[in-house]
Amino acid sequence: MSFLDSLHWRYATKKFNETKVPANALAHVLESVRFAPSSFGIQPYHVVVVEDAALKEQINKHTFWDQQQIATCSHLLVFCVDIDLAERAREYVTLATAAGRTDVTSDPDFDYAVEAAAFGNKMGPEWAAKQAYLALGFALAACAELRIDSCPMEAAHLEKIKGLLDLPTRYEPKVLLPIGYRSPEDAHASDAKVRFDESGLFSTAA
Numbered sequence: 001m002s003f004l005d006s007l008h009w010r011y012a013t014k015k016f017n018e019t020k021v022p023a024n025a026l027a028h029v030l031e032s033v034r035f036a037p038s039s040f041g042i043q044p045y046h047v048v049v050v051e052d053a054a055l056k057e058q059i060n061k062h063t064f065w066d067q068q069q070i071a072t073c074s075h076l077l078v079f080c081v082d083i084d085l086a087e088r089a090r091e092y093v094t095l096a097t098a099a100g101r102t103d104v105t106s107d108p109d110f111d112y113a114v115e116a117a118a119f120g121n122k123m124g125p126e127w128a129a130k131q132a133y134l135a136l137g138f139a140l141a142a143c144a145e146l147r148i149d150s151c152p153m154e155a156a157h158l159e160k161i162k163g164l165l166d167l168p169t170r171y172e173p174k175v176l177l178p179i180g181y182r183s184p185e186d187a188h189a190s191d192a193k194v195r196f197d198e199s200g201l202f203s204t205a206a
């Protein structure tokens with residue numbers, strides 16, 4: 001199956017069946033998050049995996065419109081941004097040092113950690129979220145590759161979910177990804193895909 005076959009197969013699943021995503025498949029999805037690119041490489045995000053049924057039920061209560069994805073999914077991935085950019089950048093430099101990345105660590109005129117955090121702050125508060133959404137995209141694609149269903153979700157009271165997860169201050173939930181396997185009761189599986197055609201999305205510059 002090609003990448004495009006996988007994209008045609010997937011859809012934003014509204015209800016999952018009771019089948020659990022196996023541990024090795026979940027690890028594959030998380031590895032795709034880990035290897036997503038990010039600006040300066042600092043990965044200013046953190047993903048919380050929720051499997052506990054009672055906790056998923058509680059989180060589900062904080063979604064809009066009585067959506068059932070989180071209550072029924074196998075695992076919920078909560079994509080948080082790390083708002084402590086300075087600390088995250090320092091942690092990255094520590095890693096890069098251990099990996100022998102002298103391009104990151106050895107320029108006396110360019111303090112990588114300071115510059116990365118300064119760049120992120122200059123780009124604005126949504127900068128870390130942009131990186132997290134890119135990682136979300138990789139997770140979505142990895143799920144489709146493995147024929148795991150998923151539904152990216154923003155329609156939730158994220159501050160309430162932060163409280164339920166008892167997250168450190170530096171982590172702010174931004175977007176949710178319930179994953180699992182589609183329920184036969186989910187009629188949306190057969191919805192026609194609605195996408196702008198090429199002329200509605202692409203143009204060429206002279």
Ligand SMILES: Cc1cc2nc3c(=O)[nH]c(=O)nc-3n(C[C@H](O)[C@H](O)[C@H](O)COP(=O)(O)O)c2cc1C
Pocket residue numbers: 010011012013014067151152153154155156175193
């Ligand atoms: C960032 C993001 C947030 C979304 N939030 C929700 C949501 O809260 N609930 C939902 O049912 N679908 C949500 N969706 C799914 C979109 O509605 C869906 O991807 C889009 O309509 C295209 O349909 P398809 O994914 O089935 O091809 C979200 C998608 C994205 C990318």
